[in-house]
Each structure stands twice: as structure tokens, then as C-alpha cells.
Amino acid sequence: MIKDEIIKGLKKSFKKIVSYSPKDISLEKPSNSNFGDYSSNIAMIEYRNFAIDTHSHVPGNKPGINWVNIGNNPFELATNLVKELQLDSTLVSKIEVVKPGFINFWISDEFLVSNVSDLLKKEKFDYPKYHFGKNKKIMVEFAHPNTHKLFHIGHLRNISTGESVVRILEAVGNKVIRGNYQGDVGLHIAKCLYGIRNSQFDINKLNNLQERIEFIGKMYSVGTKAYEDDENAKQEIIKINKMIYERDPEIMPLWTETRQWSLDYFNENYKRFYSHFDRLYFESEIHQRGLEISKEILKKGILEKSQGAIVFNGKKYGLDTRVFVNSLGFPTYEGKELALAEKEFSDFGDLDKIIHTVTPEQTSFFKVTFKIEELIDEKKYKNKQYHLAYEWVKLKAGKMSSREGNVIEANWLIDEVKKKISEKFKCDEQTTEILAVASVKYSFLKNGTQTIIHFDIDESIAVDGNSAPYLIYTYVRCQSVLKKASNYLTRTYDIDKLNFNLDELGVLRLINQFPEIVQQAALQLSPNLIANYLYDLAQKYNYFYQKNKILESEEKTKLFRLMLTQATGKVIKEGLYLLGIKTVEKM
């Protein structure tokens, strides 16, 4: 990597002039292209370090330093560094020192072109690697809808985020396992089943999946309301809850059947959003073990008894107190989590990390369970769990709540966006479907995971501007140009000494940045970095396209511009893939 070359060069240069070299040298890509392809602030950072040493008269800190070459200010230090800097001039074409001490590097056009040419020759993209540990294996846990409830737009944001994070982490060289933890026992299920039993409705009359899902959704609302308003109903629901936990044969058939409806329905959703899972975990399969573990660690003193429940007293760790087994003897979400972790860490061999894609109000919960797992087995669990907090999709008109029945179902939203697209543009059903899913996913992913989305159907799901259709349109535009020049595509790009204009260079430089952007996205678990990058690239390409003829230009120029076009298309397609978004070839 050229970046490493520059850093190495800077280190050597430091060693030469001050007989010392900094451990970390950061090389950033400036937001303004006037400042080159890479920029380093190391002269300013190190000058401060040296200066502090001087003032505090602690010469022992950095022995043997040549103070003369440091100069009187960061700018002089930078200048001295650059004087000694030896870099391959076929890679780096220009180095500049700018006040107050930035060192800016320009990559040579030839090198940029040869990179893009390589990119087009290869099938797969070559990303810099990023791992969490030596196993190079991690699990991303996401989606987790609860059975007997709707798959709503919050889940859609979750699955979009999770799927994208998986693909990004795979790209940078990890084996990634997709996990999905679903609540299929507990009070919410009991409420739903209570509603069904109480309604006296013959569930065999429900003909298809959609009717069944609507039905259990309604019954959940009924049960929830009854639980709050009617003391008898509440007692009955608690009883049903107990029956579910104890697998009472009286409730099992209804539980099993309705649960399966949900799972079938979820599967349809996963498919529609291009996701799948290596392992579905259920609360029903782990709650027993959760109870056992809680009791085991109660004996070890990690948990304690309090008011009939088994709790964790988090005070001594600066954490909250949370209940693991309630006074009725059932494991809570916390208790179950311990069993889940045990299972997840043994099902797929050694994992470096488990990333939990869950909303932020669970922060306290995860802090506590991570801590307890660490207390149970430090080697096995410590620093191996991460809570990737993604924010809510809130309705502008008010809050979403299953109880009030104002939940926006994911499928409903996609269908609405499909209507919107087909009203505005002419395209076939298949294209509309892809564009609608793309629009919605992109609308979520272009935001940071920590941004609360204030949802409004007309404003939030953009089909123009910074949107998926814009990116896909740009891709299609590239393909269209290439198609008209198909006889050129097999020719190799032997670009020698062309004078590139600024429009071309803008696109060329951006294409070169792609692999590093993906690495950044992996590092920060931030798909939105890729989304923003793609938008930038598409904008630059469209600008170039508008101002420059491709097909009707002089032979060498034409070859080069076709190459840019091909590379742009390739990067957009790959970038969208990493976001979990499909492209179309024509629209």
C-alpha cells in the first residue's frame, strides 16, 4: 500500500534528522483535494512533544535527539523532514509543506491509472485487512424480531445495518457468522395467546400467511390491553406465560403453530431484504440453561438473592442492579443472555468477537451481562462482546407502538415506496421492487447508526438526490455507455502520458480511495461511510459525464474515459453490494 510507503518514509526521515521516530504517524485524506491525496500532521504533533520536553527540561524522555533539526516551529520541522524524505517519484509526484506544518502528498497520475487498470483486471476487490483477533472469525447478531409481533421498520433498519456490517467485515477478510436471537417465550407471547384463546376464533379459518400475521398482531394488542385493564386477565396471562415456560401440553399446540407462522413470515422478510442467517437462536431453547447458570453463579457469589429474586448488584462496578431470575423463578432477559453467550461462543469454534446490533436503551443491560460473563470466564468472554447501538426509527407523527397499533410494517413501507416509484417513473415490476428496497435501505444506511431517524414517508425515503436510485441510475448510465463501446472493452488500457483534466482526475482519485473507505467502514462499523463515498463518486462521475464526451473523443482519451466509466460502475455496484443493495442493468 502506498500509504504505508509514505509512513515508512516519514519514519526514516525522522530517524535521520532527529535520531528518533514516532510510533504512530497518521496519514489522512484531506477533505479538500487542494491539499493532496494524503496529508500528515505529524510535524505539528511531534513539534509539540519536543517543545514540551524542552520547556519541562526532561531531556531523558527522548535521549539522543538532534535538537537543531527540529527547527523553531512545526513548519521548519516539516520542511526539514521533507528535505530528507526519499519516496519513489513514480508513486508520489509532489510533496508540499503548508502552514502551520502540514505535509501534503500527491500520488502520481500514472500510479492512480495503473491502480484502476488493475482493479478492472481483477474479479475481486482487494481490500486492506482488518481483524478483531487471531481467529479472524466473528459473529454479527442482528434482526431479532420477536415472534407473534410485526416485522416493522425498526427491524428493517436493524437488518439493513446488520447485513451491511456483515458484508463489510467479510470484505476485509473475516469469516462472519450471521446470528439472530428471537424472543419466542415471555409475557408478550402470553398476551397474544391469551387474546387468541379468549376470542374463541377458529384459527383454521385463516387462509394465508398474511391473514394469520394480521390476526396475531391484533390479538397481541387485545392481550396487552386486557393485561393493563383487567386484573383477572392479567392473572390469566401470567398463568399462560408459566405454561409456555413449562411447555404445558395444553398450550403447546397453539404456541407451536402461531410461532411457526411468525417464523415463516420472518423468512419472507429476510428474503425480501436479501438477508439470511447461519443460526436462529430462540429464547425457548436457552431459558432453562439461563436459569442453571444464574443459580450456579449465585453460589459463586457473582449474583445474590434479594427480595425473592436473583440479582446482580452492580454498584461495586459502577453498574446498575439488574434482575437475572425473577421472584417467580423464571430467568429474565438477563438470565437468558448468559446461556446465549455460552452457546454462541461454542457453536462455531473460537470467535474473536460477537457484535450485537441492538438499540441503545439496552446499553445498561449489555454492560451488566458483559461484566458478568467476564466474571464467569475471563479468558473466554473478556473484550469479546460489542454492543453496536443503532437508533430508533421514530414516527414524526408520534411514537410507534405495537400496543397502539400504529406500527409501520416493513413490507407495507416497501409497497408504498413501490407505488411512489411507479407513479414517477416507468419501469417493470422487478426493477420497481429492487429500487424500492434499495431506496428504503439506503435511506437508513446513509445515516450514522446513532442517528435517530424521524420517519416521514415522503421525506425520509428519497428517490432522488442522495438516494439509492441516484446511485443505481449512475451505474446504469455507465453500463449504457459501455454497451455502446463494447468493441473497446476487451482492449487493454495502455494509458501513456495523457494530460488529464480536473473532471477526470476527480473521478480517478475517488476510485482509488474506495478500498480504504471500506476498511474505515469496517473499523468504525459504519456503513454510512460507504454510502457517503458512493454518493460523492456518483456526483463526481455525473459532473464529468456532463462536461466531457466519452464516445466521441480522440482515441487515447476515449480509452481512458471508458476505463473511468467501467471502474465507476464496478465500484458503485460493489459498494452497493456492501450495503446490501442490488443494482439493475437498465432503468
Place this chain on the structure above:
RNA sequence: GAGCCCAUAGUUCAACGGAUAGAAUAAAAACCUUCUAAGUUUUAGAUGACAGUUCGAUUCUGUCUGGGCUCACCA
């Protein structure tokens, strides 16, 4: 009461402690017999308040204001 998160153009969002704070949208205008106008160009607009650290603060620290969330038997 304790703790966590958030505050940037009218609105919705960007910006590893970096250089001139970027977009989209809403508004006005221009560009289609010309490689897909789902496109492009031009014009206007913002870091809640006060301190501190720093060569440099939207970013870090403190106080305040205003939102959201969590803190024992839901998941």
C-alpha cells in the same frame, strides 16, 4: 436522585482534533434533434450558551439550557 446519548442551513442529515463546516430537500433561473434529464450548472442559508485545554475545537473537558433513554422482577 444517579447515569448514558443527542443538539450543525427552514427541514432531514455529513464532517479519524485539522486547512474555506459538506450534501440533500424546499425557492429562483439555465441546460434535452447531442453517450439515459431518475441527470447537470448557478444563486442564498448553520455549529444551543458560557468558560477551559490546544498551533488549531462541530469534535476533547467543565457548567448551563433544551430534547431522548436507562436505573429490580418486560423483552
